[in-house]
Each structure stands twice: as C-alpha cells, then as structure tokens.
Amino acid sequence: MAKISIINKIFNSGPLLLLYYLCISEIDTNLEKVFEIFTLNFQIILIYFWVLKRPEIMANGHIFVAGLINDVVMGFPLGISSLSYLIMIFFGTYVRNKSVNTTIASDWFTFFMAMIFSNILFFTLINNFSELSFSFAKIGYNMFFTLFTFPIFWLLFNIYQISFIGSRDA
Amino acid sequence: MSVSRDDFSIAFRSALLQRGGAQKFSVLSLIFLALIIFFLDIYGTKFTKPVRAFINDVVYRVTYLASAPTRFFPQVGQNISSFMDVREENKRLKALVEKYESLKLNVEFLADENKNLQKILETEYFNQNLSNIVLAKVLVDKNSPFLKSIIINKGTRTGILKGMPVTKDNYLVGRVVETNYLSSRVLLLNDLNSRIPVTLDQGAQAILSGSGSKNPILEYLPEDYEIIEDINVFASGKDGIFTPGTPVGKTNEKGEVDLFVDPNQLSFVTVNKNTQVQSK
Numbered sequence: 001m002a003k004i005s006i007i008n009k010i011f012n013s014g015p016l017l018l019l020y021y022l023c024i025s026e027i028d029t030n031l032e033k034v035f036e037i038f039t040l041n042f043q044i045i046l047i048y049f050w051v052l053k054r055p056e057i058m059a060n061g062h063i064f065v066a067g068l069i070n071d072v073v074m075g076f077p078l079g080i081s082s083l084s085y086l087i088m089i090f091f092g093t094y095v096r097n098k099s100v101n102t103t104i105a106s107d108w109f110t111f112f113m114a115m116i117f118s119n120i121l122f123f124t125l126i127n128n129f130s131e132l133s134f135s136f137a138k139i140g141y142n143m144f145f146t147l148f149t150f151p152i153f154w155l156l157f158n159i160y161q162i163s164f165i166g167s168r169d170a
Numbered sequence: 171m172s173v174s175r176d177d178f179s180i181a182f183r184s185a186l187l188q189r190g191g192a193q194k195f196s197v198l199s200l201i202f203l204a205l206i207i208f209f210l211d212i213y214g215t216k217f218t219k220p221v222r223a224f225i226n227d228v229v230y231r232v233t234y235l236a237s238a239p240t241r242f243f244p245q246v247g248q249n250i251s252s253f254m255d256v257r258e259e260n261k262r263l264k265a266l267v268e269k270y271e272s273l274k275l276n277v278e279f280l281a282d283e284n285k286n287l288q289k290i291l292e293t294e295y296f297n298q299n300l301s302n303i304v305l306a307k308v309l310v311d312k313n314s315p316f317l318k319s320i321i322i323n324k325g326t327r328t329g330i331l332k333g334m335p336v337t338k339d340n341y342l343v344g345r346v347v348e349t350n351y352l353s354s355r356v357l358l359l360n361d362l363n364s365r366i367p368v369t370l371d372q373g374a375q376a377i378l379s380g381s382g383s384k385n386p387i388l389e390y391l392p393e394d395y396e397i398i399e400d401i402n403v404f405a406s407g408k409d410g411i412f413t414p415g416t417p418v419g420k421t422n423e424k425g426e427v428d429l430f431v432d433p434n435q436l437s438f439v440t441v442n443k444n445t446q447v448q449s450k
Contacts, residue, residue, distance in 0.1 A: 024229070026237035026312050039315035056192040064200045068207070072229040074314050075348065075355055078222065079208035086204060090197050093185035098177070129212045133362055134316050135382040142315050 011164035012057045015050045015157075019043060019063070023070040023081075039138065040145040042153075043070065043081075044088050044118060048111050049157045051092030052102065054165065060089055077130050080122060087118040104154055111150050119143060223325075223350040230321050230353045234309045302443040304328050306336075308436050309353060318361035318380065320436055325350045335405075335412045335442045341430040342366075342405050342416045343439055354441075358433045359418065360386050368418055369406040378403065378418060378427060384434075385426035386419075397425040413442060 021027070022043055043066070050058040067082030074081070091114030099106065123139060126132055186198040210218050252259075306322035324330050326349050334346045336356045344364065348355035357364050364380035368388070374395055376388040388397065401421040407414030419429040 021236065024233050024236050026233065026240055026310055059192045059194065060197060060200055061193075061195045064195070064204065067204070069229055072226055073233055073310065073312055075317050075319050077208055078211040078225075079204040079206075082204040083201065083208065086197055086201050090185050090201075093188060093197065094181055097181040097184050125208065129208075131363070132317065135362055138315050138382055 008165075014160070014164070015046060016058060016062055019046050019058075019066050020069070022046070023066045024073060037138075037141045038145055039142045040149055041115075041142060042146075044085065044115060045111075045146065045150055045153045046157075047085050048088045048092050048114060049107075049154060051089050052096055052107060052110075053157075053161060055093065055096065057165070058089075060086070063089060076126070076132070080125055083125070084118045084122040087121055088114050091117065104151055107154060108147075108150055112147055115143060115146060226348070226350045226355075227325070227352045230309050230350075233312075233321075234323075237310065304330065304441040304443060306330075306354075306439055306441055308439065311434070311436060313434065316362075316382070318358040318364075318382070318433060319344075319347070320356050320358065320433075320439075322354050322356055322439060322441070323352070324441060325352045325354050327351050329443055330354050330441055331443075333411055335416070336439050337416060337442060338431045338436060338439045340417065342412065342418045343431050343433070343436065345411065346441065356439070359429060360384060360433050366412060366418075367406045367408040368403050369414075370404075370421075371402045375406060375408070376403075381426070385422065385424075385428060387426050388421070397421050399423050403427050 047058065047063055063085045064082045067080075067085045068078060070076075070081040071078050091110060095102070095107075095110045119139065123134065126134070187196045189196050211222060214222065304324050306324040308320050309323050310321040322336075330346055330349055332346055332349055336343045336345060342359065344356045344358040344361075345366075346354050347357040359366065359378065359380055360383065361380040362382040364378075364386070366378050368376050368378045370376065370388075374392050376391045378386050379389045380386045388403070391397070399421060403418045403421065405412035405414065405416040405418060407416075417430055419427040422428045
C-alpha cells in the first residue's frame with residue numbers, strides 16, 4: 001500500500017519536476033536547428049494545463065521559483081518569467097472557477113487569451129525597463145507555434161493524467 | 171446581469187487570492203513579490219548585484235550538472251560513429267602529420283619574421299602576452315529563441331570583466347556581458363543586441379549586427395557599397411575592445427556574414443583580458 005502511495009506521489013510530481021528540469025537544464029524547446037522559425041514556450045503550456053486540471057500538483061510557489069530559475073538561465077531580468085507564469089496561473093484558476101466542465105476547444109481558446117496577456121506583460125516590461133531587444137517576428141513565431149502545439153500537448157497530458165494520476169476534472 | 175457580475179468578481183477575486191491545500195501563496199502576493207524582485211534587479215543597488223551574481227553562479231553550476239545527460243547521450247553516439255571510422259582517420263592523419271612536419275619549419279620561420287615586423291610596427295598586438303588569455307569551458311549553451319548567449323566557467327575571480335572579447339581558435343565569438351565570481355555570460359555575435367565595428371577585405375568599415383538568426387548582417391557600409399560573396403570580415407578594433415584584425419567571418423550570397431565559428435557548437439573559448447577594457 002505504501003509502495004503504491006510512493007509511486008502515486010512520483011507520478012503526481014511528474015509535471016512539476018518536468019517544469020523545474022526544463023527551466024534549469026540546457027534542454028530547450030527552441031528547435032531552430034531543425035526548422036528555422038520553430039520555437040515554442042513549452043513551460044506555459046505545461047503550467048496552464050496542470051493549473052486548469054490539477055492545481056494541487058502545480059503549487060504557485062514552485063511555479064514562481066521555476067520562473068526565477070528560468071530567468072537566471074536565460075539571462076532575463078529576475079522575476080519576469082515568474083510574472084509571466086503567474087498570469088497563466090491567474091487565467092487558469094479563473095477559468096477553473098468559472099467553468100463546470102472544460103473541453104479541448106475551450107481550453108485552447110482560454111489558453112490563447114492567457115498567453116496573449118502573459119506575453120504582452122513579459123515583452124512590455126522587458127522593452128521598457130531593460131536594455132534587451134527582441135525581434136517581433138521571433139515573438140510572433142513563438143506565440144504561433146506555442147498556440148498551435150497546445151492541443152497536441154493537451155492530449156498527451158490528458159493521457160498522462162488519466163493513466164497515472166486519475167481524472168478529476170473541474 | 172448583476173448575478174453575472176457577482177460571479178465574475180467572485181471568480182476573479184478567488185483566482186487572485188485563493189490559498190489553501192497545496193497553494194501556500196496567493197497569486198496576488200506572488201505577483202507583487204515578482205514585481206519587487208524585477209525592479210530590484212533592474213535598478214540594482216549595491217546590495218542586489220552581488221546577490222544576483224551569487225544566484226547566477228549557483229544556478230549555472232546546477233544547470234551544468236542537470237544538463238549532463240543531454241550532453242552525454244549525443245556524445246556517446248558521436249563516439250561510436252567516430253570509433254567506426256578510426257582506421258580510415260588514422261591513415262589520413264598520418265599523411266597530414268607528414269605534411270605538417272614539412273610545413274612546421276616554414277611556419278617557424280614566418281612566425282619569427284612576423285614578430286620582427288610587428289616589433290618594427292610597434293603594434294599593440296605584439297605587446298599582448300599569453301597571461302592575458304583565459305581558457306574557459308562553456309557551462310551552459312541554452313538555445314533561447316530571443317537571446318543568443320553562452321555561460322562560461324570563468325568569472326571575476328580570474329579577472330574577467332564586462333566587455334572583454336571572447337574568441338575560439340582566434341576567431342571572434344562575442345563579448346562578456348555579465349560577470350559573476352565564478353562564471354560569466356557571453357553575448358554571441360548573432361544576438362540581436364550585438365553590435366561590433368568591423369572592417370572588410372577592401373578596407374571598408376561597417377557595423378556587424380546580430381539578427382537573432384544564425385548569420386549576422388552588415389550595417390552602415392559606405393554608400394554605393396555592394397556586398398559580394400566571400401569577403402573576409404575582421405574586427406576593426408575601433409571601439410578599443412576587440413583586437414584589430416580578429417577574423418569574424420565571410421560574406422555570403424545573401425549579403426549576411428557566415429561566422430567562422432558556429433555559435434551552436436562551442437565547448438571551449440578563450441577570453442582576451444584586454445588592458446583597454448580593464449581600464450574602463
């Protein structure tokens with residue numbers, strides 16, 4: 001019984017560990033070497049899905065710390081990724097509070113809204129308060145591919161949730 | 171209508187302030203905390219800079235360790251394939267060694283001659299010695315879609331300062347933009363924020379600007395200047411930071427610059443502890 005509980009805990013921690021690992025390791029979802037314009041922000045997909053479906057396994061504090069780590073590794077001003085992730089949490093929690101049941105289409109639409117606000121805040125703060133400059137084309141590609149790969153990851157995470165964690169939709 | 175507004179405000183407040191269970195912190199409190207950290211980092215005081223440098227050092231080391239599997243597996247694959255070709259390579263290398271042995275004498279003669287000529291010209295280059303060169307290992311090479319930079323394992327402890335040029339095999343790679351005690355961040359030439367003065371084969375001056383993609387571009391060329399393929403691009407050293415004549419790359423058919431060093435394939439680099447940067 002205790003063994004099953006430990007295995008459950010490991011599976012439950014999977015998404016959070018993946019988030020930390022993505023933030024701290026060299027692994028990135030920037031596949032420019034394969035296809036020049038293909039970049040996506042996998043972290044926000046991960047955060048949004050799990051905050052929407054199982055917020056208890058994605059604690060706000062952990063996401064905040066993961067954001068700080070991401071800033072250090074990527075060379076952004078400290079706190080900017082955390083802010084961006086917190087906006088995703090806010091939208092995810094709001095949608096969760098407002099809706100009884102969600103579908104892939106509704107999640108996709110609300111994700112789009114959340115991503116727009118999150119990225120606007122991210123790039124506005126960076127543009128106005130730091131010396132870093134970004135290519136708007138790159139930002140556009142990043143948002144486009146993040147949005148259009150969301151359903152794929154939604155399905156994969158859903159399979160993970162049903163297989164290893166157990167469904168408990170809103 | 172009013173019920174709907176109530177619903178909205180309840181859901182909105184709940185999303186911002188909800189705590190309990192696994193959530194020990196509300197979103198609103200963390201947003202405030204993130205904003206405070208952000209502005210402290212941007213308008214850094216004397217207190218925040220060393221703290222940030224310490225955090226950077228710790229996180230970079232952990233990143234290096236955490237990325238070990240991602241480096242290990244491709245390396246194993248490469249090793250296996252190179253092991254297969256070892257006999258072939260051995261033959262080829264033997265032939266090369268013979269060739270280079272014969273060239274060695276020529277090189278020694280030319281090096282002596284070059285030294286003597288530089289003495290005559292009294293160039294700064296001649297005055298630099300090997301103690302000004304620091305070999306550094308690339309700790310983290312995270313390929314961000316927005317920032318093109320690497321993190322090296324040498325920092326202020328070895329005398330590295332912001333602005334110092336970084337090279338690989340004497341080809342320019344970038345410059346140091348952030349220093350910590352044990353590590354530094356190097357902005358690569360293809361980063362959107364990178365600008366360096368360069369000179370072209372025919373003597374034309376320009377600014378090499380990172381475009382965010384693999385190949386930087388040339389800006390502020392002389393009027394009516396037409397870029398053709400295969401023009402060598404060197405650092406002009408007009409900013410007093412980069413060593414004049416450091417090779418950078420070659421122009422391609424699109425008018426961009428193909429860098430001599432692939433920015434995605436860096437494992438060791440050298441930092442030039444230029445005296446002009448130290449005095450700044």
